[in-house]
Structures are given as structure tokens and as C-alpha cells.
Amino acid sequence: MKWALLSLLFTIATVLTGCEPLKVLDPKGPQAATQAKDIMLSIGIMSIIVLAVFGILIFMLTKYRASKQSKDYEPPHIEGSLLVETICVGIPVLIVIFLSFVSVQSNYKVEAKPAGYGDKEPLIIYASSSNWKWHFSYPEENIETVNYLYIPTDRPIEFKLYSYGPITSFWIPQLGGQKYAMSDMVNTLHLAADVPGEYMGRNANFSGKGFAENTFNVKAMSETEFDKWVKEVKKTAKPLTEDKFTELLKPGHLGQSTYTGTHLGFLPPPEGEHGGHNHGSGHSMNMEKDEKASETSSESEHHHH
Amino acid sequence: MKIDNSLPLEYSTDENSNKILGFWIFLGAEIMLFATLFSAYFTLVDRTGTGPTGAEIFEITPVLIETILLLTSSFTIGLGIHAMRIGNKKAMLAFFTITLLLGLGFLSFEIFEFVHYVHIGAGLQTSAFTAALLTTLGTHGAHVTFGLFWGLFIILQVKKRGLTPETANKSFIFSLYWHFLDVVWIFIFSFVYLKGMM
Amino acid sequence: MDFFDRFAIPNPSPVIYASMVAIGLTVIAIIAGVTYFKKWGYLWQEWLTTVDHKRIGIMYLISALLMLFRGGVDAIMMRAQLAVPDNKLLDAQHYNEIFTTHGVVMIIFMAMPFIMALMNFVVPLQIGARDVAFPRLNALSFWLFFMGAMLFNISFVIGGSPDAGWTSYFPLAGTDFSESVGTNYYMIAIQIAGIGTLMTGINFITTILKMRAPGMTLMKMPMFTWASLVTNAIIVFAFPVLTVLLAMGTMDRLFGTHFFTTTNGGMDMLWANFFWVWGHPEVYILILPAFGIYSEVISTFARRNLYGYKSMVGSMVIISLLSFLVWTHHFFTMGQGALTNSIFSITTMAIAVPTGVKLFNWLFTLWKGKIEVTTPMLYALLFIPTFTIGGVTGVMLGMSAADYQYHNTMFLVAHFHMVIIPGVVFAMLAGLTYYWPKMFGFMLNEKIGKLSAWVISMSTLLAFIPMFFSGLDGQARRMYTYSESTGFGPWNMVSFIGAAGLAVGFALIVYNIYYSTRYASRDISADPWNARSLEWATHTPVPSYNFAILPHVKSSEALWDAKKHGHELFPGEYEKIHMPNNSGVPFIMSCIFFVWGFSFVFSLWIPLILTTIGIFVCMGLRSFEKDHGHYISVDEIEETENNLRGA
Structure with a gap:
């Protein structure tokens, strides 16, 4: 009964997945592809283990049920066997070693500039969250958006993540896994999109x-x-002033909006000299920092990338 | 209660030896407690925000006096337990009293130190560093304070009830506690103060 | 009036008002009932002041079942809210409060007391002891846990529930973003319960190391006792981290310190690290006793000794060590870089090896056995496949690059429910059914029992398998709603049906308890399952002193030796038995702790100071108290034994 139900469940699942692929397993960029490959590989290996356990269990249950044995059968005393237990340790150890190997390789892949784009400079985008919005600053282009993100395909993107509030997690499943945005440091997430299209992005960490x-x-x-x-934005959008940005930071939900200029100048992200170590009393104090000085610092920031 | 006279008084019943083992395990938990405080301290030591750094507020003299007082008290309680083992109740009580007085001296200096920190603008709310510092020191200080009352109760009991398996057991366990606080202080002295002043 | 405003609920709803009324009526009904039946004396003498490990175990059990109900209601509400897209059943605030309390209640106030219940009841019996090493401390542990649980549970009717998740990550849990007193409840209630747990840890290590029956060397201990020993060792090393963490969180919230704030050097990552340095070992604190229960049940009903005893012990010890070396895998996405992630990825996956050893040893215990499928055995047999699914998905989560995609999603939620429910809950239900006759003198109905086992396990699959898929499709955890266009709807509907099935399963267990209490035969033997270890060697009901003569042991299956190989379990004559006295101090002190905690939550400083003094006065009184226990005379023992034998 149990097995029937279980296989039924899996069939339903496969049929459903057949209709519309699960986002994580339908990658549109190299990082997501690496992760999807790892996931499928581990599902494969793990299914073998699950099947082995199920198989042994069914064998034991069919063969050694009390109802199938004579009344006076006395099960023997068996201490354990070195050979059997070595196999029970050995095979999992081999599997873990193999998966570790794969995992470590992928770690370095997802933590580096996506491969396969020659020596194209990555596009740097500062993605910061505030309750409950996302602010995307394009320092190179000197524009900023709220709650929507335009990116070019076939070029590595380097996201600089931080938060004006609780820890959030920046996640675009079809382009790659997530990473935290926090208030006292800047995290770097490398992504790239190979295929033009619209993708879902969200904060994945409860805030x-x-x-x-x-x-x-x-x-x-x-x-x-x-x-x-970019050109159109520069022509049509209003400039992002400090007052405007302070207003945007207020808790609540907002629609999408676009600005020329970024907040990086008057409100530098928590990196370098603005990092957690030297944090004074939060962003309100940093607002008074010299606009010019920090603008040059953010420019030099993407020169050495 | 069966009393086994081949063992020292504090170990002489099953209940007594259970209590001593239990207390050792408790000290294991205490080690984890202080280890957590230390790791918080070392993580936050440079995160001084707008407040002062350790080098700016630490002063060697009171800390040295505190250290000497506490180290000496660890020695005197050792003498107290020795006196207890040879059945000299009077000497034991004397050494325990000296221990507590030294502890009280330590505590006075520590309170004085705390007041000084708050005075110079390094209070609990100043920065992550001061919070971690004062919490670590404060936890140790609270342990010493607790120990003063505990030790006093034990002195009263030994005085009234004499050296029985029960009172000897309590005294011995208290001495373990006191030595432990001394060990913790040595860590605080070396890694909080000395390292902070360098 | 201002003073009373603080006790109001910040986000009221009709359901909460209804609960207030229900709680009020229940309390009145209990007080009236106890008064009417004149049971106050009985309650005080036999339960509130007891230091008997068996009674304390039963009180833990009752608390665990109550909390299972509370956490279960939370779960049903969550799944109902998510069953269809854009549902308006709950708003965001209530949903947040519910999933927060669901997590805390299930882990700290349901699973913990459940394992404590079985450890308390079983371990002293299994090692042939008359009680634990420190019976009064044991009572204090229980009452502290109980008061912590009660304090946490009144939050939703007084002042507001915590709403920052059971992980309570700062800065979200700080006063900037969580203004209500809810998170104060979290900090203080768990602190009080945690102190109790730490004391249990010390108590049981001492008990197991010092009070085993003659002949029972460490490697002749039954497996549940081994599991308890290892578990309590983890408790002793992990819980102090929680103590410090919660103290720091409390200070940040109430005293304006900057441990985890966003200003003045505070570091939010420190909370996450410390939380999981405690939190991951906590997972093994829950699962190892469960493994112990399975070892007992499987070997009893396979009618065979446990396969690979030594590797079972070894793997538990290795698991306990590794449990402290994997905490970073809870936040691979925090930005610590590829090297750190790689190291913790490997240590995480390494835990699969000793866990696998245990799984295979259980399977090989079935080999050449004579398997009898009773209710406890059915839970164990259903545990193996379901837990395997949960376990292997854990290995998948351990691959850190891929974890960037699983993290914070329903995939993760599916994984940990698929290990905790089969791992811990099935084991506790198996243990409950298995030890029920020893606790209460009658057996639970097998037919209803097996039905509930099937319903619960199938519903578990139905509730959680879909989450693997919706997680991979991008459904983040802790979302109170989603739009239809996401396509998460069908998955969540199936989950809801599974959750409803789980509710039916647990209702069946309640019905079974009712049914068996009324109709089950009281005429059962002391060893109704034909088991193998010492807890079944004494009478049912167990006399207060457990064993009239301390048993002598020569293997890990002492009772089996006695039954099959003529081993003499109880050599010698009756001697007077020393037993500890009952005491009201643990209960009273814990009540003071409750008021202390309540004052702390609401920053009522004067009652806080008074209760703090009260707590120290209790400790001082204990220091001066002369309590040498009492003796049970040989005549009395003879009388009790004859009565029990006659029964």
C-alpha cells in the first residue's frame, strides 16, 4: 500500500514537472546550470541509496516475518561482522568523497566570475534591500531602479548585496542561487544570463x-x-536625491520606479572604510559624508574588477 | 547512607561521589559558557563603533591587584581543603574566611573598575566591544558574588555541624568552583587585558 | 491605564479572543474540578512535589502531548492559509506569529519533553537504578521546563507572540524591527526551559556513569541508555551556548546593548553563528534518543539481539562530535567564501556515514529474525524508508553550491520535516506505545495503533513530498501568501491534505488512549512484549523503589539472559532501601521563575528584583536544609512485592 502510494506520488510529480519545468531545474545562466547539474547528479546517486534501503527492507520483511517461520524458530545471536560493517561504512564514504569533490569544485565555480564570456568586464550592480523593497544601483551607468532589474545577456554580472534592515537574501532561481544581504557588510554574488527573458527574483530570507x-x-x-x-532612463528619469531616497527607505511596499544617479554617493554601502568595524550610528550619520569622495571610491571599486 | 571510611570524607558516600562527578560535569558546561563569551568577545573586540578601544580604557594597576587577590584566594582555599582533609576544622574555617575576604577584595576592585569604565564613556550600551567586555567580566564577577554567599553558607554549616561527609562534600565542591573561577580569570587577564593593552 | 496597555495584544483577532476565553474557562474548569473532587492534596503530594523519575517522566509526557496539540494547531492553520493562492484566512502578522511559535513549540516544548519523558521513565529502569543521581534536581528540571513552556504559551494572549521566526535572526528580532514584547517571551521562556534542560544533562550523565547495576559495564548498557548518555553529553556542551546567546539577545532588546544591532559595531552574523552552534547539536539531541528507541523496538520485535552493537555506539559518538562541526551549513549563503563552505560541506556530508551505519545495522537486525509487526515496530519499519528520504535530501542540502538554491525554500522545510517527523515523532510514538503498559498498566489498542501509524506516515509523505517540488520551483519558506501565477497552488493543496491527514492520525492516537483506558485489560504481565532489557524485569506498575533487589547483569540483554539462559537476575536478600524525600521547593522555585520571567518580559523591574531574591532564597534554604531521605523497611518491601506478585 505504502509503496503504491509512494510511486503514485512520484508519477504525479514527474507528470507535473513534465508540463512546466521547476524553475531551479530550468537554468538560464551558467551558475544556475552548475547548480542544477549538481542537484540532478545528487538526486541520481541518492535515489540509488533510497532504492537500496527500500530493497533490503522489503527483502527482510518478506523473508523474516514471524508468520512465515515455524513456531519454534529461535533467531540466532549475531554480533555483527567486520566485513559487512566495512562495506556499510566504505560505500557511503566513497559516495561522500565523490560528492565532496563535486561540491568543492562547484563552490569555486559559483563563487567566481561566470566562465565562458572571455574577458568581458562584469557589470556591477549594487542590490540593496530595505523593508520591503529592492534598490538596484548601476554605478557605471549612474542610474538606479526600485523593484525591477534589467540586465544584459552574455555578460557576467557582479551583484553587490547589502541591506538597510533585516538580513535578506537575493535570489533569482533561474540565474543562480541566493546570497544574503546584510547591514554591516557587502556580499558579492556572481550571476549571468544566457537567454533573454523575464525571470522571478525575490528576497528569500524572512524579513x-x-x-x-x-x-x-x-x-x-x-x-x-x-x-x-540606459540611454532612455538617463533622458527621462528624475534624479535620485537624498530626500527621495530617505523616503524610499521607509517601510512599506512600492511599485517600480527609475532614477538617474545612485544612492551610493550620499549613502555609501558598508564596504571598505564603511564596513561593520567602523560603523557609527547607522546610515543617518553616513549621510553627511562627502559625496564626491565616496563617488570616486565606488568608481575605483569597479576599476580593479 | 553507607560511609566508606577508606575514602576521603568528601567522597565517602555514593551520594557524595555522585555530587562531585556531577559538579565536574557542571564545570564542563561552565567552560562552554565562558568559551562562548570569549568567542563573542574576540569577534567583537575591534568593533568599537563610536566608543573607545580596549587599549584606551584598560589600566594595569587595578587589574594586577585583582589578579593577585584572586590567585591568592585560590591558594588559600587549597590550604583550607588540605586542613579539612587532616581534620583541622579551625584552620579550615580560617582559610575559607581568608578566601572569601580576598574574593570580596577582588569584587570591590572590579566594581570600582566598572564604575570607572562607565564614567569614562565605556558603558554597556556604548558599543559591541564594551557590551562584550562588560558581559564577560560581569559574568565572572557574578560568579564570584554568588561564590561569596555560597562560601559563607558553607562556613556557617561547617561551624555549626562540624566536618561531616555532607559538609566536607559541600566544601570540596565549593573549592572546585573557586579554583575554576580563578582559571577563568587567568584567561581574562591574559587574553582580555594583556592582549588588549598591547 | 498606561501600565495595563502593555499587556494588550498588538494584533488582535477573533481567534485570539476566542482562545483567551477558552484558556480562561479551561483554567477555571481545572481548578473547580480539582476542588470538587478534593484532589488538591493528592495533586500536591503525589505529583507537584514528587521526585520520582517515573512520575516526572509521565508529567513530561503529558506536557509534550499538550504542546504537540498546540504546535499541531499552528501547523494546520499555516497549511490552511497556504492551501490556495491569495488566501485571506490569516494576515502576514498572524502567519508570522504562528510559524514562529510552531517552530519553538515543536522543537523546545514538544520534542524535548518527549525525549525527556522517555529518558526519565526508562533510563533508571534500564540500568537497574532506584532513581536518578539527583532526584530533586530532576524535579527542578521538569518544573523549569514546564514554567518556561507556560510562559511561552501565554504570549499569544498577553502582550503578543514572537514573530521573528524560531531562529530569531537579528536585526529582525531586535527592537528596531520587532517592537512588541513577543521576542522577549522567546528569549526568556527558552532561557528558563534551557536551564532545566542543562540540569537534566548533568543529572543523567552522572546517573548513567555512576548508578548502573552491578556487572553493567559501559559496553553492556542497552542502546537507549547509550543514546541518552551521548545526548546528555551534547546537552551539556551545547546548551551553555544557548544560555549566553539568549542573554545577549535579551540585553540587546531590554538593556540597549549592541551585540547584534546594526549600529555601534553590532554584528548580526554573530547571532546566526551562535544560534546554530547550539542549534545543530540540538537536532542530534532530539534524534539520538529516537535512534535509541528504534534500537530497542527493532531488536525486541525482530526477536534478535541488535546487530553491530559496537558500531552503533561508535557511530553515535562520532555523530555527537560531528554535530558541533557543521553549524555553518545553516547559512552557506552568508558570504564566507568557497573555502569555508567547502570545509563545512564535507563535514556535513560526513554525518551521513555514521547515520548510514545505524540504518544498515537496523536492517541487519531484521536479518534472520522473527519479525512481529506490532504498533511500535510498525512505526520503526515506516521510519526507515521515510527517514531515508529525509536523510538523503540532507546530503543534497550539504552540497553548498547547490544549497544556494535550496536555502530558505520549501525544499529545506520538506527535508527537516522528513527527518524530524519520522526520526523523532515516529520514535516518540513508538516509545509511547511500547512503554505505555509499563507506565500505566494496560496496553494501547493494537488495531487503532497500527491504523494511526499508517495514517500518520502516509500523511507525512503527502504533506511534505510536494514541498520538495514547490521549493525547487522557487517557493520560499515563511511566505504567508503567493499569487496564482506562481503555480505553487496544487503543491500546497496536496500539503494541506497531508496536514489534515496528520491531524486525523493524532486524533486517532487520542481516541486510542481514551478507548484503551476504558476497555483494555488490566491483567497484563510485567513483560508484555517479550522484551530483552531490565526495564521489563520489574513489576507493573513499577514500585517506587523500582527493584526490590538490585539486578546483576552480564550482557546488554539482561532480561533475555534470565529468560533464555537461566541467568540469575536478582541474587541476594531484601535490604532496607534508601529513597529521597519529596519536596515542594522545585515547584515553588519554578513558580517564582515564572513570575521572574513574566516580569522580565514586560520590564517590570521591581517584581523582577523581588523574584530574583526569591530564587536565591530558595537556593539558600536548600543549602541549609538537612534532608537525608527515608528508608523503606524490609517488611514494607516484602508486603509491596507480595501484593504486586499477586496482582
Whole structure:
């Protein structure tokens, strides 16, 4: 009964997945592809283990049920056998070694600039969260968006993540796994999109009342289209002032909006000299910092990448 | 209760030896407690925010006096237990009293030190560093304070009831506690103060 | 009026008001009932002041079942809210409070007391002891746990529930983002219960190391006792970390310190690290006793000795060591870099090896056995496949690069429920059914028992397997709602059906208890399962002194030796038995602790100071107290033994 139900469940699942692939297993960029490959590989190996355990269990249950044995059968005393236990240790050890090998390799892959784009400079985007929004600053292009993200395809993207509040987690499943955005340090997440399209992005780490709606839209497009968009923003969008940004930071939900300029100038991210060590009394104090000085520092920041 | 006279008084019943083992295990937990405080301290030691650093507030003289007082008290309680083992109740009580007085001296200096820190703007709320520092020191200080009352109760009991398996057991366990606080202080002295002043 | 405002609920709803009324009526009903039946004396003398490990075990059990109900109701509400897209059953705030309390209640106030219940009841019997090493401390442990649990549970009717997740990550849990007193409850209630747990750890290590029956060397201890020893060692080393962590969190919230804040050098990552330095070992604190129960049950009903005793012990010791070396895998995504992640990825996956050894040893215990499928055995047999699914997904989560995709998603939620429910809950239900006759003198109905085992295990699969898929499809955990376009709807509907099935399963267990209490035969032997270890060698009901003569042991299956190989278990004559006296101090001191905690939660400083003094006065009184226990005379023992034998 149990097994029937279980296999039924898996069949339903496969049928459903057949219709529309699960996002994580439908990668649109190299990092997500690495992760999807690891996931499928581990599912494969783990299924063998599950099947082995199920098999042994069914064998034991069918063969050694009391109802199948004579009344006066006395089970023997068996201490254990070195050979059997060595196998029970040995095979898992081999599997763990193999998976460790795979895991370590992938770790270095996802923590580095995505491979396969020659020596194209990565596009740097500062992604910061505030309750319950995402702010995307493009220092190179000198524009900023709220709750939506446009990126060029076929170019590595380097996200600089931090938070104006609780810990959040920046996640675009189809482009790659997530990473935390925190208030006292900047995390780097390397992603890239190979295929133009619209993707779901969200904060994955619980951050209070507005967490469920803490999402953003991602649109990947060709580089020429991206450049066109940047130009248009520069022509049409209003400048992002300090007052405006303070208003944006207030807790709540907002729609999408676009600005010229970024907040990086008047409100530098917690990296380098602004990191956790020297944090004074939060961003309100840092606001008074010299705009020019920090702008040059953020520029020099992406020169050495 | 069966009393086994081949063993020292504090170990002489099953209950007594259970209590001593139990207390050792408790000290294991205490080691973890202080280890956690130390790791918090070392993580936060440079995160001084707008407040002062350790080098700016630490002063060697009171700390040295505290150290000498506590180290001496660890020695005197050892003498107290020795006196207990040879059945000299009077000497034991004397040494225990000296121990507690030294502990009280330590505590006075520590309170004085705390007041000084708050005075110069290194209070509990100043920065992550001061919070970790004062919490670590404060936890140790609270242990000493607790020990003063505990030790006093034991002195009263030994005085009234004499050296029985029960009182000897309590006194011995108290001495373990006191030595432990001394060991913790040595760590505080070396890794909080000395390292902080360098 | 301002003073009373603080006790109001910040986010009221009709359900909460209804609960208030229900709680009030229940309390009145209990007080009226006890008064009407004139049971106050009985309650005080036999239960509130008891130091008997068996009674304390039963009180833990009752608390665990109550908390299972509370946590279960939370679970049902969550699954109902998520069953369909854009559901308006709960709003975000209530959903957040519910999943927070669900987590805390299930881990700290349900699973912990459940293992404590079995450890308390079984371990002294299994090692042939008359009680634990420090019976009064044991009572204090229980009452501290109980008061902590009660304090936590009143949060939703007085002042507001915690709403920052059971992990309570700062800065979210700090006063900037969690203004209500809810998170104070979290900090202080868990602290009080945690102190009790730490004392249990010390108590049981001492008990197991010092009070075993003659002949029972360490390697002749029954497996549940081994599991308890290792578990308590983990408790002693892990719980002080929690103590410090919660103290720091409390100070940040109430005294304005900057341990985890975003300003003045505070470090939010420190909370996450310390939390999991305690939190991961905590997982093994729960699972190892469960493994112990399975070892007992499987070997009893395979009618065979446990396969690979030594490797069973060895693997537990290795698991306990590794449990302290994997905490970072709870936040691979915090940005510590590829090297750190690689190291913790490997230590994490390494835990699969000793766990696998245990799994295979259970399977080989079935080999050449004579398997009898009773209710406890059915739970054990259902545990093996379901837990394997949960376990292997754990290995998958351990691969850190891939974990970037699993982290914070329903995949993770599915994984830990698929290890904790089969691992811990099935084991506790197996243990409950297995030890029920020893505790209460009658057996639970097998038919209803087996039905509930099937319903619960199938519902577990139904509730949690879909989450693996919705997680891989991008459903983050802790979302109170989702839109239809996400496509998560069907998965969550199936989960809801599974959760409802679980509710039915647990209702069946309650019905079984009711049914068996009314109809089951009281005429059972002391060893109704034909078991192998010492707890079945004494009478049912167990006399207060457990064993009239201390048993002599020559293997890990002392009773089996006596039954099959003519081993003499109880050599010698009756002697007077020394027993500890009952005491009201643990209960009273814990009540003071409750008021202390309540004052702390609401920053009522004067009662806080008074109760702090009260606590120290209790300790001082204990120091001066002369309590040498009492003796049970040989005549009395003879009378009790004859009565029990006659029964």
C-alpha cells in the first residue's frame, strides 16, 4: 500500500514537472546550470541509496516475518561482522568523497566570475534591500531602479548585496542561487544570463511583515537593447536625491520606479572604510559624508574588477 | 547512607561521589559558557563603533591587584581543603574566611573598575566591544558574588555541624568552583587585558 | 491605564479572543474540578512535589502531548492559509506569529519533553537504578521546563507572540524591527526551559556513569541508555551556548546593548553563528534518543539481539562530535567564501556515514529474525524508508553550491520535516506505545495503533513530498501568501491534505488512549512484549523503589539472559532501601521563575528584583536544609512485592 502510494506520488510529480519545468531545474545562466547539474547528479546517486534501503527492507520483511517461520524458530545471536560493517561504512564514504569533490569544485565555480564570456568586464550592480523593497544601483551607468532589474545577456554580472534592515537574501532561481544581504557588510554574488527573458527574483530570507511580497522582476535582454534602455532612463528619469531616497527607505511596499544617479554617493554601502568595524550610528550619520569622495571610491571599486 | 571510611570524607558516600562527578560535569558546561563569551568577545573586540578601544580604557594597576587577590584566594582555599582533609576544622574555617575576604577584595576592585569604565564613556550600551567586555567580566564577577554567599553558607554549616561527609562534600565542591573561577580569570587577564593593552 | 496597555495584544483577532476565553474557562474548569473532587492534596503530594523519575517522566509526557496539540494547531492553520493562492484566512502578522511559535513549540516544548519523558521513565529502569543521581534536581528540571513552556504559551494572549521566526535572526528580532514584547517571551521562556534542560544533562550523565547495576559495564548498557548518555553529553556542551546567546539577545532588546544591532559595531552574523552552534547539536539531541528507541523496538520485535552493537555506539559518538562541526551549513549563503563552505560541506556530508551505519545495522537486525509487526515496530519499519528520504535530501542540502538554491525554500522545510517527523515523532510514538503498559498498566489498542501509524506516515509523505517540488520551483519558506501565477497552488493543496491527514492520525492516537483506558485489560504481565532489557524485569506498575533487589547483569540483554539462559537476575536478600524525600521547593522555585520571567518580559523591574531574591532564597534554604531521605523497611518491601506478585 505504502509503496503504491509512494510511486503514485512520484508519477504525479514527474507528470507535473513534465508540463512546466521547476524553475531551479530550468537554468538560464551558467551558475544556475552548475547548480542544477549538481542537484540532478545528487538526486541520481541518492535515489540509488533510497532504492537500496527500500530493497533490503522489503527483502527482510518478506523473508523474516514471524508468520512465515515455524513456531519454534529461535533467531540466532549475531554480533555483527567486520566485513559487512566495512562495506556499510566504505560505500557511503566513497559516495561522500565523490560528492565532496563535486561540491568543492562547484563552490569555486559559483563563487567566481561566470566562465565562458572571455574577458568581458562584469557589470556591477549594487542590490540593496530595505523593508520591503529592492534598490538596484548601476554605478557605471549612474542610474538606479526600485523593484525591477534589467540586465544584459552574455555578460557576467557582479551583484553587490547589502541591506538597510533585516538580513535578506537575493535570489533569482533561474540565474543562480541566493546570497544574503546584510547591514554591516557587502556580499558579492556572481550571476549571468544566457537567454533573454523575464525571470522571478525575490528576497528569500524572512524579513517581517512584508516579506511575502518582497519580490522584483528581472528582465534579461541583449546588450544593445540594454544600452538603449540606459540611454532612455538617463533622458527621462528624475534624479535620485537624498530626500527621495530617505523616503524610499521607509517601510512599506512600492511599485517600480527609475532614477538617474545612485544612492551610493550620499549613502555609501558598508564596504571598505564603511564596513561593520567602523560603523557609527547607522546610515543617518553616513549621510553627511562627502559625496564626491565616496563617488570616486565606488568608481575605483569597479576599476580593479 | 553507607560511609566508606577508606575514602576521603568528601567522597565517602555514593551520594557524595555522585555530587562531585556531577559538579565536574557542571564545570564542563561552565567552560562552554565562558568559551562562548570569549568567542563573542574576540569577534567583537575591534568593533568599537563610536566608543573607545580596549587599549584606551584598560589600566594595569587595578587589574594586577585583582589578579593577585584572586590567585591568592585560590591558594588559600587549597590550604583550607588540605586542613579539612587532616581534620583541622579551625584552620579550615580560617582559610575559607581568608578566601572569601580576598574574593570580596577582588569584587570591590572590579566594581570600582566598572564604575570607572562607565564614567569614562565605556558603558554597556556604548558599543559591541564594551557590551562584550562588560558581559564577560560581569559574568565572572557574578560568579564570584554568588561564590561569596555560597562560601559563607558553607562556613556557617561547617561551624555549626562540624566536618561531616555532607559538609566536607559541600566544601570540596565549593573549592572546585573557586579554583575554576580563578582559571577563568587567568584567561581574562591574559587574553582580555594583556592582549588588549598591547 | 498606561501600565495595563502593555499587556494588550498588538494584533488582535477573533481567534485570539476566542482562545483567551477558552484558556480562561479551561483554567477555571481545572481548578473547580480539582476542588470538587478534593484532589488538591493528592495533586500536591503525589505529583507537584514528587521526585520520582517515573512520575516526572509521565508529567513530561503529558506536557509534550499538550504542546504537540498546540504546535499541531499552528501547523494546520499555516497549511490552511497556504492551501490556495491569495488566501485571506490569516494576515502576514498572524502567519508570522504562528510559524514562529510552531517552530519553538515543536522543537523546545514538544520534542524535548518527549525525549525527556522517555529518558526519565526508562533510563533508571534500564540500568537497574532506584532513581536518578539527583532526584530533586530532576524535579527542578521538569518544573523549569514546564514554567518556561507556560510562559511561552501565554504570549499569544498577553502582550503578543514572537514573530521573528524560531531562529530569531537579528536585526529582525531586535527592537528596531520587532517592537512588541513577543521576542522577549522567546528569549526568556527558552532561557528558563534551557536551564532545566542543562540540569537534566548533568543529572543523567552522572546517573548513567555512576548508578548502573552491578556487572553493567559501559559496553553492556542497552542502546537507549547509550543514546541518552551521548545526548546528555551534547546537552551539556551545547546548551551553555544557548544560555549566553539568549542573554545577549535579551540585553540587546531590554538593556540597549549592541551585540547584534546594526549600529555601534553590532554584528548580526554573530547571532546566526551562535544560534546554530547550539542549534545543530540540538537536532542530534532530539534524534539520538529516537535512534535509541528504534534500537530497542527493532531488536525486541525482530526477536534478535541488535546487530553491530559496537558500531552503533561508535557511530553515535562520532555523530555527537560531528554535530558541533557543521553549524555553518545553516547559512552557506552568508558570504564566507568557497573555502569555508567547502570545509563545512564535507563535514556535513560526513554525518551521513555514521547515520548510514545505524540504518544498515537496523536492517541487519531484521536479518534472520522473527519479525512481529506490532504498533511500535510498525512505526520503526515506516521510519526507515521515510527517514531515508529525509536523510538523503540532507546530503543534497550539504552540497553548498547547490544549497544556494535550496536555502530558505520549501525544499529545506520538506527535508527537516522528513527527518524530524519520522526520526523523532515516529520514535516518540513508538516509545509511547511500547512503554505505555509499563507506565500505566494496560496496553494501547493494537488495531487503532497500527491504523494511526499508517495514517500518520502516509500523511507525512503527502504533506511534505510536494514541498520538495514547490521549493525547487522557487517557493520560499515563511511566505504567508503567493499569487496564482506562481503555480505553487496544487503543491500546497496536496500539503494541506497531508496536514489534515496528520491531524486525523493524532486524533486517532487520542481516541486510542481514551478507548484503551476504558476497555483494555488490566491483567497484563510485567513483560508484555517479550522484551530483552531490565526495564521489563520489574513489576507493573513499577514500585517506587523500582527493584526490590538490585539486578546483576552480564550482557546488554539482561532480561533475555534470565529468560533464555537461566541467568540469575536478582541474587541476594531484601535490604532496607534508601529513597529521597519529596519536596515542594522545585515547584515553588519554578513558580517564582515564572513570575521572574513574566516580569522580565514586560520590564517590570521591581517584581523582577523581588523574584530574583526569591530564587536565591530558595537556593539558600536548600543549602541549609538537612534532608537525608527515608528508608523503606524490609517488611514494607516484602508486603509491596507480595501484593504486586499477586496482582
